[in-house]
Amino acid sequence: MTLNRRAFIHRGAAAAATTLAAPRVMAQGKPKVVVVGGGAGGATAARYIAKDSKGEIDVTLVEPTRKYYTCFFSNLYIGGFREMSSIGHGYGTLAAEYGVNVVHDWATGIDRDARTVSLAGGGVMPYDRLILSPGIDFVEGSVPGWDLAAQNAMPHAYKAGSQTELLKRQIEAMPEGGLFAMVAPPNPYRCPPGPYERVSMVAHVLKEINPTAKILVADPKPKFSKMALFQEGWRNHYAGMIEWLGPDFGGGNVSVDPAAMTVDIDGVVENVDACNVIPAQKAGRICEMAGLTDGNWAPVVPQTMQSRKDENIHVLGDATSQGDMPKSGFSANSQAKVAAMAVRGALTGSKVFPPRFSNTCWSLIDEGDGVKVGASYEATDEKIAKVDGFISQTGEDAALRQATYEESVGWYAGITEDMFG
Amino acid sequence: MLGKSTISASLAALLAAGPGAADEIGDADRGAEIFGMCAGCHEVGKGAENGIGPHLNGIFGRRAGRVEGDYYYSDGLERMGADGLVWHLDTLDAYIENPKALVSDTRMSFGGIEDAQERADLLAYLRRYSDDPANIPEADPTARKPELELPPEILAIVGDPAYGEYLSSECTTCHQRDGNAEGIPSITNWPEEDFVVAMHAYKRKLRPHPVMQMMSARLTDDEIAALAAYFAGLD
Numbered sequence: 001m002t003l004n005r006r007a008f009i010h011r012g013a014a015a016a017a018t019t020l021a022a023p024r025v026m027a028q029g030k031p032k033v034v035v036v037g038g039g040a041g042g043a044t045a046a047r048y049i050a051k052d053s054k055g056e057i058d059v060t061l062v063e064p065t066r067k068y069y070t071c072f073f074s075n076l077y078i079g080g081f082r083e084m085s086s087i088g089h090g091y092g093t094l095a096a097e098y099g100v101n102v103v104h105d106w107a108t109g110i111d112r113d114a115r116t117v118s119l120a121g122g123g124v125m126p127y128d129r130l131i132l133s134p135g136i137d138f139v140e141g142s143v144p145g146w147d148l149a150a151q152n153a154m155p156h157a158y159k160a161g162s163q164t165e166l167l168k169r170q171i172e173a174m175p176e177g178g179l180f181a182m183v184a185p186p187n188p189y190r191c192p193p194g195p196y197e198r199v200s201m202v203a204h205v206l207k208e209i210n211p212t213a214k215i216l217v218a219d220p221k222p223k224f225s226k227m228a229l230f231q232e233g234w235r236n237h238y239a240g241m242i243e244w245l246g247p248d249f250g251g252g253n254v255s256v257d258p259a260a261m262t263v264d265i266d267g268v269v270e271n272v273d274a275c276n277v278i279p280a281q282k283a284g285r286i287c288e289m290a291g292l293t294d295g296n297w298a299p300v301v302p303q304t305m306q307s308r309k310d311e312n313i314h315v316l317g318d319a320t321s322q323g324d325m326p327k328s329g330f331s332a333n334s335q336a337k338v339a340a341m342a343v344r345g346a347l348t349g350s351k352v353f354p355p356r357f358s359n360t361c362w363s364l365i366d367e368g369d370g371v372k373v374g375a376s377y378e379a380t381d382e383k384i385a386k387v388d389g390f391i392s393q394t395g396e397d398a399a400l401r402q403a404t405y406e407e408s409v410g411w412y413a414g415i416t417e418d419m420f421g
Numbered sequence: 422m423l424g425k426s427t428i429s430a431s432l433a434a435l436l437a438a439g440p441g442a443a444d445e446i447g448d449a450d451r452g453a454e455i456f457g458m459c460a461g462c463h464e465v466g467k468g469a470e471n472g473i474g475p476h477l478n479g480i481f482g483r484r485a486g487r488v489e490g491d492y493y494y495s496d497g498l499e500r501m502g503a504d505g506l507v508w509h510l511d512t513l514d515a516y517i518e519n520p521k522a523l524v525s526d527t528r529m530s531f532g533g534i535e536d537a538q539e540r541a542d543l544l545a546y547l548r549r550y551s552d553d554p555a556n557i558p559e560a561d562p563t564a565r566k567p568e569l570e571l572p573p574e575i576l577a578i579v580g581d582p583a584y585g586e587y588l589s590s591e592c593t594t595c596h597q598r599d600g601n602a603e604g605i606p607s608i609t610n611w612p613e614e615d616f617v618v619a620m621h622a623y624k625r626k627l628r629p630h631p632v633m634q635m636m637s638a639r640l641t642d643d644e645i646a647a648l649a650a651y652f653a654g655l656d
Contacts, residue, residue, distance in 0.1 A: 048590070187556040225557050324554040324563055330594065337590045353587050356639075358594075360632055361558060373559045376635055378443035378567055385564030386554040387443045388638060390631035407595075407632075410604025414595040 030058045031347040034117050034127040036107040036286060038063030038091060040070070041133030041316030041332035043419040048340035050098040056348050060101040060125060062117065065161075066090065068420075071191065072329045073412055074160035076364060078168050079201030087160065093421035107134075110290040112310055129343045132292070132307075133316040133332065134284025135159070136190050139296065142280035143183055144255035153258035154275040157198075158190060170274040171202055177212040178273035181263045183254050184219040185278040188297075190318045190327045192225035193373070195278055197363040200230065202276075203238040204366055215242045216272075218265050220252035225326075226363060226373055232394045233365035283319035297321035302379035303355055304342035305335050314339040323383025324375075331359045333415055355379050362408035368398065370405030443564035445545060446510065447538065452546025455539055462529075465550050474529065481551035481561040483508050485524075497526035509561055513547075514540055566639070585651035588644055591636070598655065608652050616649035 035046045038061055046061040053059075067088045076082040094100040106120035110130065117125045138156065140147065146154060157167040171180060180202055184195045199217055206213040215238075223246075224230075234242045245251035250266020256277060257263075263270050282288070282296035292298045292307045298315040299308040300322050307313040316339055317332030325331040338355040345352035360374030375389030392404065456465070462474035469476040475488040486494040486502030494502075501524050506512060516523045517540055519533040534540050552560035592608065600609040608616065622628040623637040624645075640648070 052586075187553070192556055192558060221556075223552070223557065225559065326555055326558045333594055334591070337587075341587060351581070351583055353584055356588070356591055358591060358636065359558065372632070374632055374635060375554065375558055375562075376639055378564065380443050380445055380564055382445075383563075385443045385445075386560075386562040387564050387566045388562060388635050389554075389559060390635055391559040406604040408604070410602075411595045413601060413603050414593065414597045414605060417597050417599070417601075418590075418593050 030056060031128045032058045032060070032126055033129050033131065033343060033347070034125050035059065035061045035131040035133065036063075036117065037133035037135060037284065037317075038065075038068055038102075039133060039135055039317065039332065040072075040329035040415070040419055041318075041336045042131065043068070043091075043094065044333045044336035045131050045133065045314075045316060045340050045343075046100045047094055047098055047419065047421055048337055049343055050094070050100050052340065052350070053344050053348060055099065057344065058101070059099070060103055061091065061094065062103045062105055062107050062119065062125070063091065064104060064106045066104055069160040069164070070329065070412075070416065071158070071160045071194075072415075074157070074164045075194065075197045075201045077160075077164060078157075078171070078198065079204045079364065081201075081364065081367075084165060089416055089420045091420065097421055107286055110286065110313075112290060112313070115312060128312070128347060130313045131316060131336075131339060131343070132284075132287060132290075132298070132313060132319065133336070134286050134319050136281040136283070136318045136327075137285050139280035139282050142186075143277050146183075146256050146258065146277045146279065150256075150258035150277075153261065154256060154277045156278055157276060158194075158278050158281075167274070167276055168205075171205055172209065174206070174210055174213055174273040176210055177214075178210065179214050179216060179270065180206070181216045181218065181270065181272040181275045183256065183263070183275070183277045183279075184217055184221065184224075184251070186220045186252075186280050188327060189278070189281045191361070192326050192328075193230075193361055193363045196224060196226065196230045197365075198276070199242060199244075200233060200238075200363070200365045203234070203241055206241065207238060213241070213273075216263075216265075216270065217242065217244045218251040218254045218263065219244060219246050220254075222246050222248070225361070226371055226391065228394050229371045229392055230363075230365065233369060233371075237366040237369070281318075283315075287315060287319050294321070302382075302384045303338075305339040306342070314343065323377070323380075324386040325357060325359055325377055325384050326361065328359055328361055329415065330361065330411075331357070333418060334358055357384055360411070362404065362411065364405060364408070368402045368405055370401055370403075370408050371396075372404055372408070443567050445564055446548055447541030447543070447545035449542070449545040449549060452542035452544070455534075455543045456546055459531075459543075465547060469550075477547055478550045479552065480508050480513070481510070481548055485512075495524070495526055495528045497524040510544060510548075510565070513544055517543065582647075582651065584644075585647035588640075588648050589651050592648070592652075595632075609655050611649075611652055613646075613649040613653045616652060617645055620645045620649070 035042045046059050050059045070087050073087050077084055091102040095102045107117050108120045109118040115127050155163045155167040157163040253266045255264045263272050283298050287293050287298040292309050298319050300315050300320045305314045307315050316335045318327040334357050344350045357377035362372045364370050371392035373391040375386050377384045378387050463477050465477040469478050471490055471492040475492045484502045485506040486498035517534055520527050520529045554560040595605050596608045600607040620637045623633040626634055
């Protein structure tokens with residue numbers, strides 16, 4: 001049974017390769033798409049495939065959590081600008097209005113020959129096309145002294161939810177004049193301006209409730225996104241509070257002791273009252289388990305987001321290596337629409353248009369002080385390449401910064417509607 | 422109305438030729454060979470240091486006359502930096518075509534490279550050693566903006582409502598389809614003419630918003646028309 005179907009699909013795929021957009025006729029039933037991961041990449045892909053195929057494709061979304069908390073805007077929760085509930089989203093609309101079969105389970109394995117995904121709950125899901133959007137996992141040992149067992153003492157808060165709430169509580173519980181430390185990650189990582197927006201939000205909280213507290217950032221990178229904007233903002237809003245140590249000052253030579261609550265920066269040991277360790281990152285581990293990674297990330301074909309290792313699998317978002325797009329929710333959402341179109345084209349013969357990619361990252365420095373950086377990208381044979389872009393300027397007036405912040409709030413409403421319906 | 426076979430043919434052409442896709446800056450491997458004529462004075466790559474000329478790591482996006490570390494520039498390069506000259510693809514291209522045309526009293530004793538392709542290849546090579554946009558999103562582009570003129574087979578697709586709908590998916594990341602206008606204006610059910618006029622004003626940079634300037638810059642007139650029709654006609 002399975003063998004016959006596989007043989008048939010194999011011939012279908014070979015034929016499609018020669019005629020390109022020729023629809024693949026399925027042996028039985030509707031073509032099946034399984035999407036693993038219900039974030040900015042996966043939820044968007046599931047919604048667009050279900051919406052635009054108008055019932056011609058069975059779409060299943062596998063996501064362990066019933067409520068998804070967006071990493072974007074989770075720093076604003078830390079800063080007190082958003083409630084946690086306002087960045088949580090359920091999957092009810094995707095199921096009820098778009099007919100997506102939402103399965104709350106962990107994907108634990110992929111059989112690429114049989115084209116099945118196995119689930120922790122014991123289920124096995126067949127697919128014609130698989131979309132993986134698993135986000136990030138952490139590289140073990142990247143910060144000596146820290147591992148996942150230490151995440152309660154020194155939270156990463158780089159997957160939004162309970163970790164973010166924990167970090168906020170620890171910041172609020174710091175003694176008067178205490179020290180908050182951040183161990184910033186090496187490139188590449190999710191959300192390039194994220195750690196520095198977080199520093200800004202921590203400073204905003206401390207300025208209000210603990211103004212003599214200090215913030216220490218140990219960074220292995222000599223340069224980071226929006227650096228001039230953040231440093232200007234830190235001087236303007238949080239003078240004397242934030243110390244940033246780049247690699248020239250030992251920021252790349254860090255170890256931690258979560259039991260003792262100490263951080264060793266280039267041989268100098270600091271006692272810390274709260275510590276945010278953001279480790280080095282890699283593709284969500286299902287990519288590695290499925291043999292789709294080169295090094296830490298899953299390489300993809302720029303035009304379709306297909307894995308370079310398996311044409312029946314598309315990989316989206318933070319887990320990929322694709323070229324110039326930063327790992328961001330906006331990027332994953334943009335890539336998901338390209339992949340959704342390619343998947344529909346392959347499975348139903350619908351039209352496939354040239355891919356278009358874009359990204360914008362907004363960051364909040366202090367109340368009413370928003371900044372942004374964005375770019376447009378095009379697919380070359382080799383990669384997704386940046387072709388144009390912009391960034392907020394230092395010295396902008398307060399009205400423009402306020403408008404930029406309000407725009408980010410509007411974008412949040414827009415993208416979450418685009419993801420979850 | 423296009424038949425399915427026509428669409429497949431145009432799609433095949435599109436994927437093969439890649440119209441709408443970006444052009445590489447040049448052939449970086451060939452550029453590495455061309456760099457041989459610069460290497461007597463300039464270092465680039467891991468561990469590069471200032472020598473007779475400044476090192477060229479991070480040259481894209483660097484202000485003229487402003488390398489870190491000890492280096493003494495000519496008065497001309499100092500002045501150009503003070504005036505705001507920043508090294509990007511276009512300014513570097515002009516400089517290596519004819520250094521003295523851009524900076525009158527530069528000390529760089531180099532006659533320039535006449536061949537545009539050789540310059541492009543050299544700059545593609547040098548671009549490897551500046552910031553990576555995946556990590557620093559504001560870093561300089563790594564490819565050239567595509568020409569906006571689309572070949573006829575793609576223009577034939579453009580009038581297609583499905584194409585308008587696909588293009589619109591890039592708008593709805595921010596502009597909500599249901600017309601909610603919190604922080605970002607609604608474009609749903611906007612009169613077509615107003616839509617077209619506004620988008621062209623962004624494209625000509627008369628309207629100031631940087632996101633919209635960037636988005637409109639890569640839309641052809643026909644694509645703007647398709648989007649206007651799509652958003653005007655939403656239920």
